[in-house]
Amino acid sequence: RSENILGYFINVERTPNSCNDSPNRIFLKDRKILLNLSMAYYRVNISAYNEAGESPQAVYIVPEFPTTDLPGQIHVKRQGTNVAVTWTPEYNPKCFVVDWGAGEEDMHMKIITTATGNFTLDNFQPYKLYKIMVHASDVCQCGSFIRHEKTFGVTHFYFVEGVPRTGPSNVTILNIKKHSVLVKWSEIAIEDRLGFLRGYRISYTDLSRKKSLAVTLNSSTTSYHLTGLKEKTIYRVQISGFTDAGEGPLTFSQPFSTPKYGT
DSSP: OGGGOOEEEEEEEEESOTTOSOOEEEEESSSOOOOOOOSSEEEEEEEEEETTEEOOOEEEEOOOOOSOOOTTTEEEEEETTEEEEEEOOSSOOSEEEEEEESSGGGEEEEEEOSSOOEEEEOOOOTTOEEEEEEEEESOOSTTTGGGTOEEEEEEEEESSOOOOSSOOEEEEEESOOSSOEEEEEEOOOHHHHSSOOOEEEEEEEETTTTEEEEEEEETTOOEEEEOOOOTTOEEEEEEEEEETTEEOOOEEOOOEEOOSSOO
């Protein structure tokens, strides 16, 4: 019962944590805490205690920061079977903490105490999106740097890019008019892109004449107004996504017919 609670224990746990020591434990009387964390992955374990003992822990996963990179801070270059990571720090901290991996469950970490702003990584798989973060810290003892590290670089990369394995989903044709329609679709999921999505290609075919026209759009677009259609004509729309490695499979729309009358 809440009136019997004497306080709370907060464990802040970094993922990954190569130190293999116990998480930072904070004692609180209050039910709120302000944590100043880097952009690494964290989980917060919260338990209450009273005279009878400590409760089971509630686990809170700190939400991932938006996937936008911090441009120009980290440079990634493939070198044979390895990846070279270089960075230019704003100042010279006592150490750097490098995180890399394909997600929270697959992250690696290394503390670099030399002043050099470079690091070589290996063991990468093709067609997989990786995230690299570089943090600076002036406190480098295990367990202590968590509270002091500051992220200054985040980047994403593919060791080898492929073409998307699917096209966009939920292709819908709306507002069918005499000479135009609105085409909408859902973006290709990140796990199906297999590379950096550069854009979409829409082709639309006049089924009576088997004549196709194509439009190329950027990757942030999920709708497009097709114009210049012929009245009283059956069309079909196909959409594909493409990366630097090439174009993926086409997604087909239901055929539709433009009206003879109207606008």
